[in-house]
Amino acid sequence: MLDLLLTNTLVRTFDPNQPWAESVGITDGRIAYVGNSTDAPPARETRRLDGKLVTPGIIDSHNHLLLGFDPDAVSLEGAESLGEVRDRIRRLADERPDLDWVCAENAVYSIVDGRRPNARDLDGITERPIFVTTYDQHSVWLNASALRALGITSGHDIAWGNPEFDRDGQPTGWVTDFYTSAMTSAGLSALQRDIPMYSPERRYKKILGSLEMATRSGITTVVEPQVPVAEIGLFDKALCEGKLSSRVIAALFHPIDSAPEFRRELREAVDDAPHSDRLRFGPVKLYADDVIEPHTAWMLDDYANRPGHRGHPSAPVGELSKIVTELDRMGFQTHTHATGDGGVRLALDAIESAQQTNATRDRRHGIVHVECLDPTDFPRFEKLGVTAAMQPRHASPDLIQGTWMDNVGQDRWDRAWRVRSLMSSGAHVALSSDWQVGEMDPLVGIYSALTRASLDGSEKWTQNEIITLDQALYGYTREGAWAWHAENHLGVLKLGAKADIVAWSADLYELDPSSLLEQRAELTIVGGEIVHDAVDDYTRFDVAAKTLNPDRSCSGHASH
Structure with a gap:
């Protein structure tokens, strides 16, 4: 007897041994049946979905829950x-x-x-x-x-x-240099003293609001990419109050100029932090450079509209390699921001140096954004086992006309957000929203990946980098799971995998890309639990804390 059966549907499993099915069943929070509808076992609850698409839950590999939207702004x-x-x-x-x-x-x-x-x-x-x-936010x-x-x-x-x-x-x-500076201990302390919007109370409300939006959007795992050590307690609080409606992987922020003692502090913080089936700490966020729009990203050649200026790396050349090597030796997986082609190369150099020095394998370090990529660096992603955590929406003309395009210059537009080229090279490309820089809804990201167009469809560019719907869904599911060492139990619908599932409002494979923006996640399931049901027009967030972490006391969470 299954707990829940989703049937009369189109199931894209991303299991190479059984790519498609008509039904998927859940027992005790895991996938217990994948197959046709006529052979499905009985279930305590059955949902007939009338041919709508079911996929693994979306894994958003770069989503700033802490930013959110502030109701008082x-x-x-x-x-x-x-x-x-x-x-x-x-x-x-x-x-x-x-x-x-x-x-x-x-x-x-x-x-x-x-x-x-x-x-x-x-x-x-x-x-x-x-x-x-x-x-x-920069x-x-x-x-x-x-x-x-x-x-x-x-x-x-x-x-x-x-x-x-x-x-x-x-x-x-x-x-x-706002966001990199503001997330240091000194920066956050001063910001919370100066600007009311950054008080712990308002930051916690942002987390909860962002999680609610994630669950409504079909996101079952969120990677929060930049958590200051001082704010671990906010996530502990959400865990203890049963507010983690999606799984959260929290990357801790490492200021680039921190002393070696800080890395030991990070190790202790991760070892002491709350961990459960819904919350995990461990990756470390670094910066190789800043961003292209204000000319602060590191470029291999001059900015097109500012001769003699190439931006700057976040640390002196060689320093990032030392830091990544030490973090790699300590068992950390890094998640490094790099937007300029110079910044991307610095990050790749640092990861290669760490692997050679430590002889480590399968650490799965990641480079975030990869907005401008020199062709000679393409094969290094696959060779080094580096995940490119990329955001298709960032490549939309309505976001980058007049700034990014002009700064980089048309001669380098063919280096921009090379999602298709990286996928074709054998690299792992985990797609994400970068909320709130881009819309959180993965359907917006998928539309952008399929069109490289503005949301109204009026402007298009770099069409040679568009990908298919299947590639986009793979990037949001299988590749996201691989990036975080979770490919055996997340991002796939197969027997024994965790039952993280999203049912969409239509068969997305039958739609024109422009119609994707009219669709929604109708059902979001995390660990076998329905956490969002658009048909009944409600979203549940009152998950009992004991079901998330039955062995952990919820007292003292503010001490982190």
Whole structure:
């Protein structure tokens, strides 16, 4: 007797021994039947899905749960003009006189033509400080009141970023290197002191909101790629309160300039952190460079629109290799941000050096984003067993026109987000959202992978890098499982695997790519438990803590 049977459906198993089926059954949280509908055993509960597609649950290999959306801030998503940005911020300021700081999220770099935004662009909205993050979280935009409140106008440094100054030595209101600096111990402490949006209480609410969205989207495993050691307790709290509706793999952030003692602290933190079937700590997040839009990613050649400038690596050349080698020796898997072709090469060099020095095998280090890739570095991903954790939505013209495209230059557009080429080379490519830089919904990412187009379909580019629906689903399931050493029990529907499943609202294989954006995850199952059921229009998040980790006390979670 099965616990649950999904039948009269189209099951894409990604099991090479049985690629397709009509039914899948679950017992005790694991797959107990895969086959045709007529031979399926009886079940306590049966769902007939009328030919809709069932796949393994989505594994989002780079999803910033901690960023989320803040209900006390305004989103600038879709705001394409300075006037619209000002209107949205003014509306929040007028509606919320109780806020000491007026905060906004998701600004695009190209909001002002031909230059970066500055403090003067925010004049006249409110006398209160204004704090705006860019869509990629790597830059911050401040008004004059915020510059004064933070002491930047008086020449004070801030621990969570690098303020820019004009030729006269005056701050422009633009701050770079935000996310890398803000997640250090000193940076996070100062940020939480200065900016209310980053208080532990509001950060915890973001985690819960992001998890709710993940479960609704068919995501059964989320990789949170940048957790400061000081915030391990937030995930412990979510575990103990039964709020982890999806599995979470949490990568701990390693500031590139940390002393060797910090790596021992990381080892102790991971060994002491809460671990359960729903929560795992262990990967380490590093940065090889920053991002291309503000010209801070490391390029092998000059930026097209800034001769003589190639950005910069996050650490002196050679330092990243030392760090990755030591982390590899300590048993850590690394997850390294690299966007420029120079940054990607630095990360590959570091991983190769670690493997040669330590003689390690199958560590499965990852490089995140891989936005610009020199052709000579292609074979190194497969040779070194490196996962390329990539985001198809980032390659959409509506996100990168006017900034990324212009900065890199048309002569290098053929190096951009080479998903298909990497897959064809034999490399492992794990697809992801990079929420909230991109939309969390994997159907948006799949659409982007199949079209390399804007969401309205009006703009397309680099069409030679589009992939098929089957390749995209494979990247979101099998490759995600492989990346995190979980291929034997996640990302596949076969006997004995964990029952992480998503049922979609249609047979996605029968749809035109543009129709994917109209679909949804109808049923999300984690470990055999229905955690989202769109048909009944509800989502369950009251999973008892004892079912997540029956041997762990939930007291003392705030101490981490």
